Amino acid sequence: MTTRHAVVVVSILAGSTLQSASSQQATFSTKLEAVRVDVLVTDRGDVVRDLKPADFEIRDNGVPQTVDLVSFQQIPLNVILALDVSASVSGDRLDDLQKAGRALLGRLAREDKAALITFSHIVTLRERLTSDVARVGDSLNDVRPEGDTGLVDGTHAAMMLEEADGGRNLLIVFSDGLDTSSWLDPGRVLESARRSEVVVYGAASRGAEDSEFLEDLTRLTGGGLLKIQSTKDLSATFLRILDEFRNRYLVSYSPAGVARDGWHRLDVRLKGRRATIKARAGYQAGQ
């Protein structure tokens, strides 16, 4: 497998030919860069392990694909924390948030990296991806809550932190409130997420109506949204997200027989076996 981590197909290898001159109609007829999909496989809540490429069945826009590679717990993680530090996250809530962040950072392996973005109405990049997770923890301790909530803006900026190579990208978004100040339109940010390889998990402490954006984003990227009753549950929630992400397969295939550009709907299953599969809904290729 190539070391380039592009879920989104970004180019056709030299010498490729297209069946049609029209990019809209073009289909892949030769070997392409790999598409990578993070997949969680569970059976009645337990992670299913030791799966091989032949165990997976992937359809790209309905067209069956051949899985080239499957890896499990072998690739370092890039964990990006995007945390709501608006005025509503003060006092005990802030303490709980900082404690949860430190707990998660403490569980990272030496080769993993972490980054920290906070958002109120102001988006602040506190640490870019770094192996020095202690520094990320120190930055987290310096946070002072204030202002409105710019969840959509903050999440978009955090998605920009994903690196083009090395590691698997996990974005954990925490918000205890409603978006009251973002400039960006949620629908447009979801469009951006289609082009991103990051898997987004959300931890939200409000009702379903308030979490619509996070619901959509996490479903689209193959992550999950965990509703918490209280910020006291945040540490356990963050650790659960990390554990779940570590137990995901990275499934790779080279798309064939599908249009080059546009939205590619993905359907991931196991052959001859029932299981619960969690994977991104698809990916956007081309412009």
Added chain:
Amino acid sequence: MRFAGSSRAATIVCLTACLGASVWIDRVATVSAQSRSSETPLSRIDRLRAWIAAVNAHEPGFLDEPVEQINRWSAADLQRVWIDVWSVVSLVRDPGVRLFLVPAGRTVVRRPGTLTPPSAKPIQVTYSGSELKALIEFAASLGGPRSGRETQLLKRGAMLHADIAMLAPLDPRRLRGYSSAGAQRYRLNMNDGRPTGLDSEINHWELGRRLLDRVRVVDAKGGVPRGPEADETVRLWYIATFTHLESIGDLDVPHFDYGLEVFPKDPDILLLNGAMHESMAGARRQRAFRSASIPAGVIFAIGSRSDELAQAERLYRRALEAAPDLVEARIRYGRVLGERGRHQEAAMELQKAAGTRSPLLQYYCALFLGAELEALGRNDEAVRAYERAAGLYPGAQSPRLGINRLAAGSQRAVAREALLSLVAQPVDDTRIDPWWAYDESIGRGADVVLNTLHNLVRAGR
């Protein structure tokens, strides 16, 4: 201007509770009648005398002793004074009058943005012989009907009550034992889309409005006197109080509605009312109202997001019909059209407004135009619009987010780095983004307008 840099004050929304058209004045009459058994006529007249003295002593725009003194009065005392001032004005204009009528409330909000006429008949106020004698003496001291001194008193009185509303600390204890709806207003405080408490306070705005309702503009040539709608000081009083309230996010809908009823074709009044409804459509207020616990019988005049945007659109359109060069109305009109999904019209309006010289308005215009062009799929033009906005406020994150989202190909990495470099900077005054204060920005001229109003009132105009 009120951009707070990194900090953002808690947003306040307030609306006056409305229980029914006749409640306010019925209660006044009831209280007035009850009070006569427990108070001597002199105390009532003394109260009026004290109010007039405070009005004359008050320096407009200052938190002075008259403000503090009248701020200590109960709602019932203030309403008795208002009724008596009304009677004195009647006596100035018609010394022979002996039938004193005060109108029932006329600004009852049945549903957002809709004023209804009074359903109750005017209430007759009765005075004892000694009270009437004292009122006649007050009226005589103000000169004849052509002196205009009673109108000056009304304007100075309205200024005093506006200053109490704007400058004096809230003291809800004064409402104890008195629950007339029109005399008090409820204020729902919120922070970051969450309700944080409900205050009630004496409605000094209402008192000011009722005083101004009796302003009469006398034609020097002896023509028919005209009402408050012909008076520039009254117009400025509404504009100044609207801009003040909008600058602090305190949106008293009945106050705005009332001013619009008096000045239905004034472009500034229309613009400020449109901005109020546009703010009401925003997520902060919509969501806080949805989750707030409101006491039974209290009506907060906020419509759905869609209703508020529709109302804002109508008002901006009327403002532009009255004053096509009102650039701020056009920019806001364009934004509201875009929020309502009419991107083509929105982009056209915003492009018309692009020539404004105000950097702040240029910023809003370019930022909103970027969003509309993006919605129309004109991405290259959208990026250019965002770049114009970023050039005006280099520390603003919103246009950078817009550029970043749209950037493609080789520009993508450049745009990403530009955004990340910006948000990595320390949070200080260099990171001001006017978008954060868009709602309040309509009130940025409050100090100037208030100062002009103060000068007019001081000059007796």
